[in-house]
Amino acid sequence: MSGARFVDGYLGSLLGQANHALYKDFDSHVRAAGLSSIEWRVLATLQDGPPLTVSQLAHDVLSKQPTVTKLVQRMAEQGWVTLLADPADQRRTLVAATGAGRKLVRPLLEKARARESEMLRTLGASEQAALRKLLAKLAGRPA
Incomplete structure (x- = not known):
């Protein structure tokens, strides 16, 4: 066998390993706060920005829109986010973190x-x- 293994230089593997190294110990803090990893990503995304559409939020938290739609409804019941009608398009829902969520x-x-x-x-x-x-x-x- 000669040379390095494919995965040792493959970008997807390197990015995955870096991500794992960054989050491996952090996940226990998220669980201790009573949140799932996706709830953490939603609240972190909404923490200091404007309300987002469900589709933009799904994109930002790396999840599918139907999953995020159900998730934010549960999070709204918990009082962590609020759901608002988009004034520009009443068919869309905007999601914002509440004071409790922040x-x-x-x-x-x-x-x-x-x-x-x-x-x-x-x-x-x-x-x-x-x-x-x-x-x-x-x-x-954008950088």
Whole structure:
């Protein structure tokens, strides 16, 4: 057998391993707060931005729209999000975090930032900036 294995240099594998390294210990904090990983992603996404359509939210949290539709209805019952009619299109629903949802997720955001900083400490500032820019470009998002 010669050379490195395919998965050792495959981008999908490397990204998956990096993601796992970032979240492996963090997930226990999410569960301790009484949230599932997708509920955490929804609240983190809505924390400091405008209300989003269900379809945009589904895209941002990497899930299917029907799943997110049901999820945000349950989260609204919990008092973590509020559902609003989109004034531009009454057929669409906007989702916003409530004060209770923001309060619940705020300590998790601090833990997530700390974990990210810990993981990135081996990179210099220019490497960190380059990594963020490259990942945003690969994801089709503005840097």
